[in-house]
Amino acid sequence: xxxxxxxxxxxxxxxxxxxxxxxxxxxxxxxxxxxxxxxxxxxxxxxxxxxxxxxxxxxxxxxxxxxxxxxxxxxxxxxxxxxxxxxxxxxxxxxxxxxxxxxxxxxxxxxxxxxxxxxxxxxxxxxxxxxxxxxxxxxxxxxxxxxxxxxxxxxxxxxxxxxxxxxxxxxxxxxxxxxxxxxxxxxxxxxxxxxxxxxxxxxxxxxxxxxxxxxxxxxxxxxxxxxxxxxxxxxxxxxxxxxxxxxxxxxxxxxxxxxxxxxxxxxxxxxxxxxxxxxxxxxxxxxxxxx
Numbered sequence: 001x002x003x004x005x006x007x008x009x010x011x012x013x014x015x016x017x018x019x020x021x022x023x024x025x026x027x028x029x030x031x032x033x034x035x036x037x038x039x040x041x042x043x044x045x046x047x048x049x050x051x052x053x054x055x056x057x058x059x060x061x062x063x064x065x066x067x068x069x070x071x072x073x074x075x076x077x078x079x080x081x082x083x084x085x086x087x088x089x090x091x092x093x094x095x096x097x098x099x100x101x102x103x104x105x106x107x108x109x110x111x112x113x114x115x116x117x118x119x120x121x122x123x124x125x126x127x128x129x130x131x132x133x134x135x136x137x138x139x140x141x142x143x144x145x146x147x148x149x150x151x152x153x154x155x156x157x158x159x160x161x162x163x164x165x166x167x168x169x170x171x172x173x174x175x176x177x178x179x180x181x182x183x184x185x186x187x188x189x190x191x192x193x194x195x196x197x198x199x200x201x202x203x204x205x206x207x208x209x210x211x212x213x214x215x216x217x218x219x220x221x222x223x224x225x226x227x228x229x230x231x232x233x234x235x236x237x238x239x240x241x242x243x244x245x246x247x248x249x250x251x252x253x254x255x256x257x258x259x260x261x262x263x264x265x266x267x268x269x270x271x272x273x274x275x276x277x278x279x280x281x282x283x284x285x286x287x288x289x290x291x
Contacts, residue, residue, distance in 0.1 A: 022204040022282065025275040031236040033060055039085045046089035047244045049258055050187035052166070053196070053231075055244055056089040058082040061111045062233050062240060064198065065090060066185065070164030071101040074119070075183065075198055076112045076233055080146045083118035097123045101163055102153075105129040106200040106233045107177040108136030114146035128153030128161070130172050132179025155181060173221060175214025176201025182221055187229055189256045196229035197221065202237055202272060208283040215276045222269035228259050230268065238268075 023029045035041045042058035049055055049064075057063025061078040063086055072095060077083065090097050100123040105113055108129065116137075120127055129137070131154045140146050155161075157172040169184040180200030187196045199221060206214070235241045246257045260268075 022279040068164040068166040077115035077119045080114040083115035108133030110144040117147040130179030173217035195226040
């Protein structure tokens with residue numbers, strides 16, 4: 001997809017929904033699906049993306065399952081109401097949830113963390129995120145209350161989590177939240193290796209003081225070499241569910257639709273950075289006017 005042209009159209013046609021909401025600048029904002037907060041409304045059949053990676057989450061927030069030779073790693077437990085659905089999806093794929101050794105969380109917002117209490121209870125897994133986002137998780141907002149677990153693994157920039165034959169390189173990428181955690185790991189398609197990246201938050205629903213750190217974080221992630229697979233924390237950001245549907249009709253020898261060219265990945269980051277720079281410009285102008 002030509003993200004640069006999509007961005008240009010979105011920027012011309014859209015108007016801010018409210019003064020502090022700049023998500024309209026992002027090309028995928030119009031793709032956002034708003035569904036009732038129930039497991040029934042959010043139900044999604046799980047599917048295999050790569051030899052060692054599966055989608056097991058609901059429709060509006062991503063949950064990924066990584067298979068290693070020493071157990072499973074889950075990325076983002078998502079909502080509390082979806083926890084049993086996620087566990088059911090894992091079983092549908094033939095896995096035992098008790099084989100999950102680690103639950104990694106991209107950031108502390110409730111749509112990525114409120115399900116961790118139920119999933120940790122069901123699996124006994126260790127749970128990790130960055131310190132700043134443990135702080136967010138541990139103070140639920142009144143609008144979205146949820147039970148919490150005690151603070152467990154606290155990751156910092158440059159940490160590497162290894163389980164068996166799989167290593168996940170962890171990057172603290174502040175912006176969307178102060179302690180967003182982005183994860184770099186290897187996936188395999190019929191044995192061929194590709195480098196994948198799960199970003200720790202791309203939405204623009206954060207205050208102006210975090211816009212420049214967000215831009216810096218995106219520039220750092222753009223510079224990570226060899227990334228060809230983008231696995232975002234909300235499926236509409238890179239058409240995860242649509243690409244999953246394409247996999248159903250994939251024939252032997254067809255490319256995996258989740259694998260992008262290196263240039264396409266760089267273009268994707270350039271589009272996001274350009275949108276963030278526009279957010280920064282608008283915020284600076286508003287501040288100058290005392291708004």
